[in-house]
Structures are given as C-alpha cells and as structure tokens.
Amino acid sequence: MERLEDRDFFTDPAILNDPYEYFEAVRAHGPIYRPAGKDYLLVTGFAEALEIFRNSTDFSAAIALQGAACPLTFQPEGPDISAQLEAHRPEIIGHDLLVNMDDEQHANLRALVNRLFIPSRLKANEDYMDELSEEMIRKVVTDGGCELMQELATPFVTAVVADLLGVPREDREFFIQLHLNAPPPGSLNSSDNDYRTQAHPMIVMASYFEKYIQDRIDNPRDDIMSELAHATYPDGTKPTLKELVNLSTFMFGAGQDTSAKLIGNAIRYIVDEPGLQAKLREDPSLIPLMLEEVLRLEGSSKITARLTRKDTTVGGMEIPAGTRVGIALAALSRDPRRWDDPNSFILNRPRIKEHLSFGRGAHTCAGAPLARAEVRILMEHLFRYTSHIELDEAAHGTPGNRRLQFDPSFIVRGLSSLQIRLTPSPALVEA
Template identity: 60%
Template sequence: MEALADRDYFSDHVILKDPYAYFEAIRAKGPIYRIPGSGLVVVTGYEEILEVINNTRDFSSVLAPQGPAAPLPFTPEGSDITPQIEAHRTEFIGGDLLVSLDDRPHSLSRQLLNRLFTPSRLKANEAFITDYADQLVRDAVAKGGTELIKEIATPFVTLVVADLLGVPADDRQLFMDAIDAGPPPGSLDANDLIAQNQPLVIMGTYFAGYVADRRETPRDDILSELSNATYSDGTTPEMLEIVRLATFLFGAGQDTSAKLLGNAMRFIVDQPGLQQRLRADPVLIPAMLEEVLRLEGSTKMTARIARKDTRIGDLEVPAGTRVMLALAAANRDPRRWSDPEAFLLDRPKIKEHLAFGRGAHVCVGAPLARVEVRVIIEKFLEHTESIDLVEEKHGPPDDRSLDYEASFIIRGLSAMHLKLTPAPDFVGAATKPDAKEKRGLFGFLKKREAGPASPTQYSTLETKIGVLLADPAAKAVIDRHFPGVSADPRIGMGKGMTFRTVQKFAPDMFTTEALDAADVELAGLAPQ
C-alpha cells in the first residue's frame, strides 16, 4: 500500500478534501522535505515558512496562483533566474496579479492599496456590513434554516466588497453570477484550470469602465481613490494597472472570506458549549475567529520559486526550485503551538498564525475579512437560540458528513445546511416596519422593482452596449458602422459599458468619426 507521504497532494481528491494527515506525514520527514523525483520542496515548519516568506530577495511569488505543481514555462539556467521569470511572466497563470508580483512592481501596487484599507474606511463600511448581515440572517432565521455557503456567505462577502469599492448596484448581480459560475481557486479539473481567470476577465471589462468614469468624475469611494492615486514617486499608474488592482481586490477575497464563515460555523455548531459562550459574551468572537483561522484557515498553501541559489534552513535550494509553503501545516506545527490540534478560545499569541500569510505579501484584505465575518456571526448568534447542522444532510454530531472542495489552495465546504432556532425575542425581517425600505436599499437580492427611466434617445455616449444590441434596429446600425462587432465575445463581456467608454481602450476600432456617424442614425430610432 502506498505510503501517505508518497501520494500526490495535487491530484489526490481524498487528501485535498482532508489534508491534515498528509501534512503530518510530510512533517514526520522534517520541516523541509524535497519530494523525490519531483523537483518540489514542501515546507511544513512554522519558522521555516516565515524564513521563505520574508526572503523576497531569493524567492519569487510568480507561482502563487497556479501553484508549484505545474511545470515552468522555461528551463532554468544559472544561479539567478530572475530575468527568465520576468521574460516569461505572462506565461504563468495569474502572473500579472498582485499576489504574483515581485520587487518594485509589487511595492508600488501595495503602496496604492495599503492606504485604502484603513480603520476609518472600514469603520464607515461597517454600517453597510451590519445592516446587510442583519437582513440576510433575519430572512434565514425566519425560514428556519439556510444553506450557508451559497445562500448567505458568497452573496454577503461579494456585496460587502462591492459596496466598499463603489460597484454600481445594477452590476453587482452580474458579478455574483460570474463568481458563482467559475470554478474554485486551485480546482483540479483541467477545464477549471483554464476557466479560473474567466470571472476576473468579465469583472475586469467592467472595472475598465468604472476606472475611466472615476478618473473623469471622482466620487467618495475607494474606487475613485484608487483610480486617481499616484505612486510614491509622484507618477500616475497606467489605467490597466488600476483595473488589475481593482479586479484583484474584488475577486481575491470572495472565496476565502466565504469559506472562512463556513469553517467558523462548523466550530460554532460542533464545539461543545461554544455558541452559548459566544452568545453570552460576543466580545470573544474575534478570538474565536483567530483560532479558526489557525486550525481551518481558508488558504491551505501558497507557492514560491527560488530565483537564486539559496537555502531554506539547512537545505540547499538551487535557482528554479518550486516550493510549496503548507500554511495549514505551519499553523499546526507542534514546535510553535502547544496542543496544536485542539481548539483553544484563549490561545496565547493567536494572531501570529499564518492564515493570511506574512511579510510583503500578507493578505491586503485581511482587515475586511475579519470585520465582515465577525459581524455576520454576531447577527447569527443574536437572532438564534441555537444553530445546528441539518442531520439529514450532514449526519449526527458524532458522525458528521461534510464535503470539502477538492482544491489545492482553498480549504472550505462546498455546502453547509443549517437549522436555525429563533431567539425568544426574534422579529423576522418580513415583519419589520422598514423591511420594504431596506429591500429597496439592498436591491441586490432581487431585480429592482422600478428600473431606470426609459431613454428618450439612443447614443453611443449614454446608452449601454447591451441595450443597443438588444434592439434589432439599433444593433443593425452598430453592425453597419462596426461590422461584426455584435458577435465579438469581447463586446459581449462589456455590455454594461457604453461604446464611448470602450473607445478609450480600443480607439482604432471605435473611432470618433464612426461613433458620431452611428449616433446620427441612432438618434432617429425610438428606444424599445
């Protein structure tokens, strides 16, 4: 029988759904282990992972999104392969994302973002978080239960960051649909690997329009600050860089924050006496979340590549070596944590866990994740007398059946069905005097009852592309001036923008003269 440590972490669904025994089998071979015949080094030790994360001089983050198992797009040559990495960066999956950047490009991008997630900014956003969490939880409790991941967690974290950034309400459902349709990060399926960037492509098309708009007409939101920010040397970032950052901000934390809520809820439900203790003293919720992050953080691993001949501990690591940093293993390292498998609400120095990484690439959205998950857990505890798993779906407490996603990056449940017993003083959302008003404010849960006023005239400046292409007469005008454009999939992803906005990114394709000529014909049509 094949030894556990000899099995392939990246292709074994059983290990990916429950990786902890595998990590312990690797740890038994030492905190730094070179897998025979693979060229891959696995690091499970807490101090050793800190050593790698903090050594940005010798290690590149370019592998972070695609993981260390995929082959490199080049053959490493010499003791310093930094020039090769940069020459082939676009061939790495997600190689141009913030999480993958190195050196000055990474420092400049972080400078832009670090000023955005300030305590005052998050405090202002907390009012929205609280109201929206209250609405979602009240609706779920009124029904007697919910499927936590898709019905609560994913829409909640998606719309929280949408509100923070200033994404228009009309586009938020489209973003949620794109995320829901996409595969989880780190999925094993080959087709999923190809499709993993698709939600980011769709959102990026929209963010291009938002950034152009915010540069012309700034508003009081983070997206305006980001769109008009300058680097520390006074230079202005290219628009494409801002679009990438905004898209990354929106997309990066969706799955991890949603999964964190599910992972935390499992402890709340099954840890004896925990939910009663938290109800009695909600001040303990932040400490509970930190211990959940240590034991069941949403990110199991990240990756680096040695770009120079270097060392990890006593192990010599040549340039080109791919390194897997098992964050989940480091957070259970017995050399760092006493009784590492146990859940301890008052564990000393708990915030030193590595669930959000550390150093230059520490998760920029960690403060937001802590706030949003804390707030919605407060609401769940406030409005319930008890929370339990539906036994028909997940089995009894002593024999739970929980399905985790088979991802080499993400640790999270695919579904969690909750039974919610209302608190004695619970008042459902449907019976609250301001319920209809709140549904109008948070129109993201359903289509707005009253849409925007009908336009009196079509134009390429004010009418969205989707509206024009939905009207056969207007579509004919567009195709006459821009042959074949209505069938172009790139335009299909930009239906929420106008042709004048798209012109900024494709001036040769959409000239001012052609757009003006189209407007003359469009003005004579009656909008449908």
C-alpha cells in the first residue's frame, strides 16, 4: 500500500479536505523531505522555511505561482543557474506578476506597493469598510443567514479592494461575478492555471485596468491607481504601462482570495470552538487575536514554492542549484518544534504574530494589513448584530461530524461554500 507521505499532494483530491494529516506524515521524515519518486523537496519545518524566505539570494520566487511540482523548461546546469533562469524566465507561468519576481525588478515594484499600503491610507479606507460591512451584515442577519462565501465574504472583500484602488462603482459588480466564477489559483485542473489565455480572469481584469491606468495618466484623481500612474521607481525611472497594469491587476486579484477564505475559515472556528463565540461577544477586542490564531491553524494558502539558484544548505541539508522547493505553509505553523500544542486553537497564544501564513522576507504579503483590517471590521459588525451564529446542519452536518467542501486547489485553503444561520441581536432590532 502506498504510504500517505508518498501520495501526490499537487494532484490528489483526497488530500484537499485534510492536508494536515498528509503534512504530518511528511514531517515524520524531517523538516525537509523528498517524496518518493518526486524531483522536488517539501519543507514542513518552521525554522527551515524562515531561513529560505529570508534568503532571496540563493532562492528565487520565480515558481511561486506554478508550484514546485511543475517541471522547469530547461535543464539546470552547474552550481549557479541564475543566468539560465533569467534566460528562461519568460517561459514560467505568471513570470510578470509580482509574486514571481526577484531582485531589482521585484524591489522596484514592491517599493511602489509599500508606499500605497500605508497605515494612513488604510485608515482612510476604514470608513468605507465600516459602512459597507454594516450594510451587508444587517441584510444577511435580517434574512436569517446566508451562503457565506458567495453572498458575503467575496462581495465584501472585492468591493473593499475596488474602493481602495479606485475601481469605478459601475464596474464592481462585474468584478464580483468574475471573481466568483474564476478558478482558484493552483487549481487541480491544470488548464485553469494558464495565465496567458485571453479568457483567464487575470487577463480579463488586465484589459479593464489598462483603461483605468491610462485614464489616471491623463486625468489623475485621489486614489491608488492615480498614484501608481504617476509613480517613479527608487532610481527615478518610470514604470511602463504594462508593468503598472500587471501590478494593479495582481493587487486587485490577489487580495480577494486570501481575505475571503480567511472569513470562511474564521467562521468555522467561531462556530465549532467551544466557548469562543461567547468570549468574542463579551470582548470584541479579542477578534484580532482570534484571526491570528486562525491564520496560524488554517491560513488561506497551503503552499508556495522557491527555486534554488545557487548550491546552498538549509537545516544541514545540501540543496543543489536548480532544485524546486515546496514550502508547506499549512505545516509550518503546526511545527511542534516551534509551537506548543500546535494543533489546538489557543486564543491568546504567545508570539502569535510570528506565524508565517503571510510569508516573510522580501515577499511578505503586502496586503496583510488590509486583510487584517477588513476581516476584523466585518467580524465586529457580525458580532454586534447577532446573538448566535451556527452552521446549517442540513448542509454541513453536526459539530464533530462536519461536511465541508474546499476549493480544488493545491495553493488555496478555503471553503467553496458555507451555509450559516444568524440569530439577530437586540442591537439589530434597535437599529
């Protein structure tokens, strides 16, 4: 019989609903393991992953999106494949997206992003988040419940990032529907992952953002896209229109999946973790701590990837140049060498913000502050206007025997749907 750790994480649908058992079987072989018959490594160790994230000299992010299992289009040669990689980079899926960039190209675009997602801008956007979340929460509570992912989570986060970037209101419903019908990043259907086809949602969105950016060049206004349109790199040069379109499209698309899935994953714990709902109602200031623990236990991304550019050593293991490395985000924050009682939900866990669910180093998720703010605000309104939240047992079974469907993706950890029932609070009646 095939051992669990030797099954194919990237194609096995049975591992989708519980990747954690699989990664524990992998971890039993050490923090870095090469599955039998595979030509890539899997990293489940917290310390080892942190070392890789911080070492952007020896490790390239070029394959972050296509994944460690996808073969390279060239045969790596020698102890340093940097020149080879650059020669073949245009052949890599999503090579022109921020998540896959390295070195100066990444640093230039990241400098633009870092200037945009500053606390003062997010604070200004919180008024819109507050108004929108109140409106949406009051509606679904009045209705007695909803399908969380399609009726609340995805429309909310799409509208928030659209408002932040400056997407016209008349186009937002189109983008919500586009996102709802889009395949998840890392879809198990490999044809969904070709970002070069004209029908792919990222390409469709790019056609809109090209018009938006060109309009901001000609008619600047007070929004992020206007700042992008007139921004310069640290060396004073200006980004090309294509670079700005790719960046704004990626910022818009990437920020939705992770935040929407975090909302769904958080509701699962709120409903099924004994006593948690009552604690959060009694003291809403605990909501941020709850979200961090959910991110640790059930982050929205299961895995990312790096390509070794130079011969190097991690955790005592020699890793040759040209090695594809899968970094199992779903396993890092359950590493017993780093976390006490790692598989349990602990509301006020010490040093909780050290989890790696948003990455670390040069590619730390730029949208993490936005995700934390928008989900916190939505949860605050949810607790204000409900006296009880529960899952629909007809759809999802009973506590301890849940039936849940997750997106068919090797990257995304998130629910495809979640039917919830909501009991109004006196605050809703008064409102």
